Amino acid sequence: MTGTDRQAHGRARRIDDVEVFSALNDGTAVCLRTIRPDDEERIREGIAKLSAESRYLRFFSPASTLPDAVVHRLADVDGHDHIAWGALCSDCPGRPAIGSVHAVRYRHDGPAGEFSIAVLDEFQGRGLARMMTAARLVHCRAEELGVLDVHILSENVAARNLVKSMGAEWAGESAGVAEYRLDVARAIEALRADRDAPGVQDVLRTLERAD
Secondary structure (H helix, E strand, O other): OOHHHHHHHOOOOOHHHOOEEEEOOOOOEEEEEEOOHHHHHHHHHHHHHOOHHHHHHHHOOOOOOOOHHHHHHHHOOOOOOEEEEEEEEOOOOOOOEEEEEEEEEOOOOOOEEEEEEEEOHHHOOOOHHHHHHHHHHHHHHHOOOOEEEEEEEOOOHHHHHHHHHOOOEEEEEEOOEEEEEEEHHHHHHHHHOOOOOHHHHHHHHHHOOOO
């Protein structure tokens, strides 16, 4: 169902309004929700907490701070042309942000966009990236964003393995950056088949009720 269809049917609960409460592979409780404009400070703090290596892999720069304009763009989410989900650690004091995923459409109402992801170092390898990716993909499908391009530094093995596990097709490599193209519907089906990832199944089960 498209955004227009949802408005016509007067659906009471949009995907944007849903929070997913689940746990990482090690049992750490997390909450996944869409990023909002008032999350700018959370985003800024999260970027500062990333290691220099993780910042380099995500932003292609190890700088501990990003220009305010960049942080503003990361928080400037409309749920259609810019879809973004964040994760909060429910078990941590202050419920800090521990990861985020973004999909930005190339042109208004176009079918293709760009995919990016970041997870704080201490939470990497616990299944969070797949959970957030599942949330973003269901949201993309609801907004008819059917294809995502992924640009990954060639040494970022974890990110390459993630997108390849969801059926992403290699599109080329240039200046140390590998390019993949991810079909949203195919990727959702690959995640649905991953029964060893209960957090991913929680995300799909919760959000597909609102899709």
